[in-house]
Amino acid sequence: MSEAALFALQRLSAKLLAPLVIVHLVLILYAVHGGLSAAEILERTRGSVVWGGFYVLFVIAVAVHAPIGVRNVAREWTRWRGRSLDAASLALAFILLALGLRAVAAVVLPG
Amino acid sequence: MxxxxxxxxxxxxxxxxxxxxxxxxxxxxxxxxxxxxxxxxxxxxxxxxxxxxxxxxxxxxxxxxxxxxxxxxxxxxxxxxxxxxxxxxxxxxxxxxxxxxxxDLAPFFDKWRRAGGRFEGAGTRREPMPATDPDTDARRAADAGIECINCAVCYSACDVVGWRPDYLGPAALNRAWTLVNDERHVKAREVLDAVTAGGGCALCHTHGNCTEHCPVGISPTAAIAGLKRRSLRRSLGRRWRRRGGWT
Missing domain, CATH: 3.10.20.30 (Beta-grasp domain)
Incomplete structure (x- = not known):
């Protein structure tokens, strides 16, 4: 994938993440301030297509956005270059995707 | 005394x-x-x-x-x-x-050239200069960066240049932005390709050191932001066309 394509992907995922992160943070504040228990939270998320969709989208955007940025930082701050760095970035993408989707499944799928 | x-x-x-x-x-x-x-x-x-x-x-x-x-x-x-x-x-x-x-300023000017910084018009020296309308958005964007004196102060102040030796740097990208917006320049596409490739405008962190240091008051940061927008739109458009849209 070309550097231009990676840049485009990172920019687009950033645009997507901006509103998602805001909703996510507001949601955390709301849940904490409202004093919701874990059970009450699960009650609202389990089986919810909206929250499931929201967080699947969130996880995909993170899995695209973060590895590209980490790759850039590695190339700026270290001597790491080339295929091994690309492979590591791709691996990071899959790790984030797997961990994230697992977390989404845990709160959305009926227990 | x-x-x-x-x-x-x-x-x-x-x-x-x-x-x-x-x-x-x-x-x-x-x-x-x-x-x-x-x-x-x-x-x-x-x-x-x-x-x-x-x-x-x-x-x-x-x-x-x-x-x-x-x-x-x-x-x-x-x-x-x-x-x-x-x-x-x-x-x-x-x-x-x-x-x-x-x-040695050779790397500085080499990058200026690599960014497509050389002007090329459509006419010859025997034809009159084509008139440009100073009031268009594109011309205003070009004029904002055109007075660069290539002193390399921005290049020296840029942290990204220090981190990434292949980065074109603020002066070359500012030059590229003036050419992309110059209606008389016939190689605007080539300039966009050059600044979109590796080492191009995508590496800018928008720290603003170049703008802060520029002695003549130019904002390469704004120029690079413009190039980022333009190159993003261009790479998306290209993908779209490859799939058969916009043809």
Whole structure:
């Protein structure tokens, strides 16, 4: 994938993440301030297509956005270059995707 | 009789290996850093190497690092930049050092060319210059960056240039942005391709050091942001066309 394509992907995922992160943070504040228990939270998320969709989208955007940025930082701050760095970035993408989707499944799928 | 006020000047002598050498120079009410360097070369150190030409802020050849900050020395007044009666003068950052205050600017201008910085019009010298409307958005964007004197102060101030040797840098990208917006330039697409490729505008962190340091008040940061927008739109459009849309 070309550097231009990676840049485009990172920019687009950033645009997507901006509103998602805001909703996510507001949601955390709301849940904490409202004093919701874990059970009450699960009650609202389990089986919810909206929250499931929201967080699947969130996880995909993170899995695209973060590895590209980490790759850039590695190339700026270290001597790491080339295929091994690309492979590591791709691996990071899959790790984030797997961990994230697992977390989404845990709160959305009926227990 | 009290002795006349003196200025404590430390100047880098040598190339990569070297040392600061201390000189005493007369302190005048109205003098520039370049005046001080010239005085030292004429009266104390004839072998001191430094560059200058116009002395009035047009040619862009006298930039140095003065008290830790890249500046055009011909228009930096000593009284504005002196710290505790001392001037520490070094060559520019991010460029190979040749001798004393002189850097090799070849990488700077090579990148300027790599960014497609050379103007190419459609006509020949025998035809009149095509008229341009100064009031279009594109022309205004080009005009905002056109007065660059290529002093390399921004290039020296940019952290990303220090991290990524292949990064084109603010001056080359600013030049590219003026050409992309110049309706008379026939290679705007090639310029966009050049600045979208690896080492191009995507590497900019928008720190704004270039804009903060630019002696003539240009904002390469804004130019690079423009290039990012344009190259993003272009790479998306290209993908779209490849799939059969917009044909």
């Amino acid at each position: 009290a002795s006349p006020p003196k200025l404590d000047v430390r100047i880098w002598r040598g190339a990569d290996a070297g040392e600061f050498v201390a000189y005493e120079a007369p302190l005048a009410e109205n003098q520039t850093v370049l005046d001080v360097v010239t005085w030292i070369q004429r009266h104390r150190e004839p072998a001191l190497a430094y560059r200058f030409a116009c002395r009035v802020g047009v040619c862009g050849s006298c930039a140095m690092t003065v008290n830790g900050r890249a500046r055009w020395t011909c228009r930096s007044h000593v009284k504005d930049v002196v710290a505790d009666g001392r001037l520490v003068i070094e060559p520019l950052r991010n460029l190979p050092r040749i001798k004393d205050l002189v850097c």
